[in-house]
Amino acid sequence: xxxxxxxxxxxxxxxxxxxxxxxxxxxxxxxxxxxxxxxxxxxxxxxxxxxxxxxxxxxxxxxxxxxxxxxxxxxxxxxxxxxxxxxxxxxxxxxxxxxxxxxxxxxxxxxxxxxxxxxxxxxxxxxxxxxxxxxxxxxxxxxxxxxxxxxxxxxxxxxxxxxxxxxxxxxxxxxxxxxxxxxxxxxxxxxxxxxxxxxxxxxxxxxxxxxxxxxxxxxxxxxxxxxxxxxxxxxxxxxxxxxxxxxxxxxxxxxxxxxxxxxxxxxxxxxxxxxxxxxxxxxxxxxxxxxxxxxxxxxxxxxxxxxxxxxxxxxxxxxxxxxxxxxxxxxxxxxxxxxxxxxxxxxxxxxxxxxxxxxx
Numbered sequence: 001x002x003x004x005x006x007x008x009x010x011x012x013x014x015x016x017x018x019x020x021x022x023x024x025x026x027x028x029x030x031x032x033x034x035x036x037x038x039x040x041x042x043x044x045x046x047x048x049x050x051x052x053x054x055x056x057x058x059x060x061x062x063x064x065x066x067x068x069x070x071x072x073x074x075x076x077x078x079x080x081x082x083x084x085x086x087x088x089x090x091x092x093x094x095x096x097x098x099x100x101x102x103x104x105x106x107x108x109x110x111x112x113x114x115x116x117x118x119x120x121x122x123x124x125x126x127x128x129x130x131x132x133x134x135x136x137x138x139x140x141x142x143x144x145x146x147x148x149x150x151x152x153x154x155x156x157x158x159x160x161x162x163x164x165x166x167x168x169x170x171x172x173x174x175x176x177x178x179x180x181x182x183x184x185x186x187x188x189x190x191x192x193x194x195x196x197x198x199x200x201x202x203x204x205x206x207x208x209x210x211x212x213x214x215x216x217x218x219x220x221x222x223x224x225x226x227x228x229x230x231x232x233x234x235x236x237x238x239x240x241x242x243x244x245x246x247x248x249x250x251x252x253x254x255x256x257x258x259x260x261x262x263x264x265x266x267x268x269x270x271x272x273x274x275x276x277x278x279x280x281x282x283x284x285x286x287x288x289x290x291x292x293x294x295x296x297x298x299x300x301x302x303x304x305x306x307x308x309x310x311x312x313x314x315x316x317x318x319x320x321x322x323x324x325x326x327x328x329x330x331x332x333x334x335x336x337x338x339x340x341x342x343x344x345x346x347x348x349x350x351x352x353x354x355x356x357x358x359x360x
Contacts, residue, residue: 022326034170038177045071045182064182072175086247111278214341222257225301229253229263229293236289240282263293315339 029036045067053060181188196204233249242248256263267290274283319339323331 025326025331034174035177038174038181039188041068041071041178042181042185045178046185049182049185061183064185065179068179068182072178082250086250211341215337218337218340225297226253226257228300229256229297232293232296233263233289236285236292240285240289262297264290267293 042064045064048067049060049064053063193201230249230253233252234246237245237249252263252266255266267286271283271286271290274280274286319335323335325331
């Protein structure tokens with residue numbers, strides 16, 4: 001009886017924590033997001049401030065403000081350059097999608113259907129007519145779908161442009177808040193420390209140091225892997241003569257970062273489409289590129305990421321799915337990191353979430 005009561009209490013306790021987290025994400029996070037981002041950036045800026053900012057409080061504040069300005073200048077210049085290139089490439093691809101379909105995909109499908117009709121003709125005349133009828137239906141449906149996709153993509157871009165002023169307001173609030181928080185970061189921490197019991201402060205302090213270490217290593221490792229994959233894809237696409245090589249490489253490299261996914265999720269279907277279209281040489285080159293990337297990834301990833309950071313593919317897939325279903329795209333990225341942090345907490349004896357019942 002006592003064991004059942006303990007299990008029920010633990011389930012209720014963790015269900016309450018999950019419900020609170022979900023409610024906070026749905027109703028509190030959208031309002032406080034600029035300030036949360038500002039606080040995280042200010043916390044990162046404190047690392048070089050503590051190391052090179054000196055002892056004087058005024059000097060630390062001035063150095064923190066300087067780092068904030070430098071960070072945002074470099075960030076916005078980079079985002080502006082990359083954003084313009086991405087929009088140009090994406091706009092061109094979307095606009096040319098119907099033409100690519102009608103000029104390249106349809107002729108390839110017609111060629112394939114003609115071969116099927118020729119092969120089926122001696123067997124049954126009705127079968128040949130059926131193949132031709134089905135092909136016309138499929139071809140018309142695909143053409144309609146691609147045209148609708150292009151129109152919806154343009155509508156989506158227009159809606160994003162309309163919502164852009166609200167996004168700019170959030171960015172401005174985040175920037176201003178980052179400057180204030182970076183300059184008075186110690187005072188902010190002292191204020192929040194007043195609400196934490198004395199006996200819990202050391203545990204939280206040690207836990208926060210450990211979280212920073214794990215998250216930093218996690219992000220650093222996968223950023224290196226992202227750069228490696230992007231470089232491999234860029235060189236491969238450039239040699240193969242793929243249009244918008246760098247844009248395609250960037251998009252696939254981002255897809256490759258997602259847990260339990262990889263470049264093969266795009267390159268292999270791409271190779272199959274090229275084969276159907278009759279471009280056998282380019283299809284083979286695409287398969288060779290995927291093979292090379294996979295071999296290099298399998299050799300390099302264990303050395304870069306390490307076993308203490310990596311997740312089992314099934315755990316990564318489950319955490320990504322749960323994250324995107326509960327917290328959207330943000331959860332898809334955060335849940336694998338949270339699972340890694342909690343797992344390492346348990347391995348190192350740090351009690352991350354203790355149910356009140358278990359302490360009785």
